[in-house]
Amino acid sequence: MACDRCGDLLDVVYDWDRLRVPGSLRDFEAKWARRDNPHHFSGVWRFHDLLPFVPVEQCITIGEGQTLLLPSEGVARYTGIKPGRLFLQYEGMNPSGSFKDNGMSAAFTHARFVGASRAACASTGNTSASLALYCSATKLMRAVIFIGSGKISYGKLSQALDYGALTVQINGDFDDAMARVKEVSSQLGIYLVNSVNPFRLEGQKTIMYRVLEGLRWEVPDWVVVPGGNLGNSSAFGKAFHELKELGLIDRVPRLAVINAAGARTLHELVEMRGLTWNHGKPKLETASTYYDEMDSKGIRADTIASAIEINRPVNLNKCIRALEWCGGVVRKVTDQEILDAKAQVGASGLGCEPASAASVAGTKALVAEGVIAPDDRVVCILTGHQLKDPTATVAYHTTDQEQFNKVLGSRGVRRAAFANRAVAVPNNLDEIIKAIRLYS
Numbered sequence: 199m200a201c202d203r204c205g206d207l208l209d210v211v212y213d214w215d216r217l218r219v220p221g222s223l224r225d226f227e228a229k230w231a232r233r234d235n236p237h238h239f240s241g242v243w244r245f246h247d248l249l250p251f252v253p254v255e256q257c258i259t260i261g262e263g264q265t266l267l268l269p270s271e272g273v274a275r276y277t278g279i280k281p282g283r284l285f286l287q288y289e290g291m292n293p294s295g296s297f298k299d300n301g302m303s304a305a306f307t308h309a310r311f312v313g314a315s316r317a318a319c320a321s322t323g324n325t326s327a328s329l330a331l332y333c334s335a336t337k338l339m340r341a342v343i344f345i346g347s348g349k350i351s352y353g354k355l356s357q358a359l360d361y362g363a364l365t366v367q368i369n370g371d372f373d374d375a376m377a378r379v380k381e382v383s384s385q386l387g388i389y390l391v392n393s394v395n396p397f398r399l400e401g402q403k404t405i406m407y408r409v410l411e412g413l414r415w416e417v418p419d420w421v422v423v424p425g426g427n428l429g430n431s432s433a434f435g436k437a438f439h440e441l442k443e444l445g446l447i448d449r450v451p452r453l454a455v456i457n458a459a460g461a462r463t464l465h466e467l468v469e470m471r472g473l474t475w476n477h478g479k480p481k482l483e484t485a486s487t488y489y490d491e492m493d494s495k496g497i498r499a500d501t502i503a504s505a506i507e508i509n510r511p512v513n514l515n516k517c518i519r520a521l522e523w524c525g526g527v528v529r530k531v532t533d534q535e536i537l538d539a540k541a542q543v544g545a546s547g548l549g550c551e552p553a554s555a556a557s558v559a560g561t562k563a564l565v566a567e568g569v570i571a572p573d574d575r576v577v578c579i580l581t582g583h584q585l586k587d588p589t590a591t592v593a594y595h596t597t598d599q600e601q602f603n604k605v606l607g608s609r610g611v612r613r614a615a616f617a618n619r620a621v622a623v624p625n626n627l628d629e630i631i632k633a634i635r636l637y638s
């Protein structure tokens with residue numbers, strides 16, 4: 199999955215002149231009427247013309263990409279955006295409950311195209327849930343997944359086990375699991391579906407096509423996304439860059455990538471140490487110096503937002519390219535800010551897992567700074583489903599101080615500003631009625 203000469207990741211490049219590309223994004227609407235065709239129903243393959251790396255008949259779908267773009271008044275108010283200007287792109291509606299299915303349908307397709315019978319990934323949980331589901335739903339490959347010990351939420355682990363994947367739990371964190379899975383897959387000839395895989399990013403471009411579709415093909419001012427391994431941000435930048443080159447949009451939105459403060463490599467490199475794509479000549483020593491510093495101090499990623507608990511993002515180069523293409527910025531938000539934002543998302547119609555709420559917390563910070571204007575049109579990507587990590591949610595809302603401290607206090611979370619506490623009542627009709635009268 200890397201270049202033999204320079205060691206950097208591969209990138210998918212199309213010869214658009216030889217391909218049939220629609221004259222207008224509106225042309226995709228023709229597929230809405232033919233949803234009985236699974237490739238038109240799929241929110242990924244509906245846009246096959248823009249990711250034509252395998253003939254469409256051979257593309258694998260389990261119905262991914264049936265997602266929602268919803269305006270949220272509550273989240274708009276919370277972040278300081280004018281009513282009607284803030285939208286949540288809810289990727290939790292994918293078959294395995296996260297945006298990862300967009301990329302997995304593409305990587306899985308490529309794996310089968312080249313004849314693979316086994317696929318592997320290291321995962322903070324959602325990539326493995328997605329791979330495991332594609333394997334169990336299609337029976338076309340066997341899944342081998344690597345997870346770090348104690349670092350995966352129960353919702354995600356339960357999916358991998360239920361879907362029947364071979365689950366290898368190693369003693370280490372995501373960055374360790376990632377290093378191992380690369381070794382193992384090259385030794386055993388297993389197809390690797392981590393986001394080092396360039397076809398994953400092709401599938402994830404479609405999240406942006408659906409955002410445009412939801413906005414009637416208008417380009418928003420901002421797209422705000424959590425940053426972990428930086429596959430999404432890289433894919434979004436590529437999507438907009440290609441659409442612009444093809445003349446299908448007249449401007450690109452700005453991109454904001456939000457790190458958790460406890461896993462802030464991108465923020466540190468870009469905002470503090472000035473790393474840029476520099477038109478294809480980035481000073482990559484900036485990154486290696488920082489990694490050496492982290493290693494010598496024994497610093498490990500640590501955040502409640504386990505899906506972005508990553509300190510060595512594999513798509514760093516592609517992400518800084520996307521930042522250059524889209525006038526991007528990077529911010530970091532604390533676990534406290536993430537959980538408060540998550541509670542606001544939950545109270546405003548759509549739930550999400552902790553990592554997803556980084557996009558909302560980051561928007562709030564950028565509005566406060568004056569970088570995002572209150573009447574900008576902003577799309578926050580909600581990357582994963584609310585039920586992925588019930589432990590964090592219940593700990594936030596609990597009255598049990600011990601549980602709160604155990605799950606959240608150790609992460610520097612001090613208060614649950616938007617807690618919705620359960621009311622404890624004796625099992626007695628009068629008492630129950632009294633409590634309901636009192637609290638409703």
Ligand SMILES: *Cc1c(COP(=O)(O)O)cnc(C)c1O
Pocket residue numbers: 296297298324325393424425426427428429430431505506551553554581582583
């Ligand atoms: C994987 C994941 C992320 C991080 O996305 P990257 O593309 O790795 O930056 C964020 N949120 C959720 C829910 C995820 O599963």
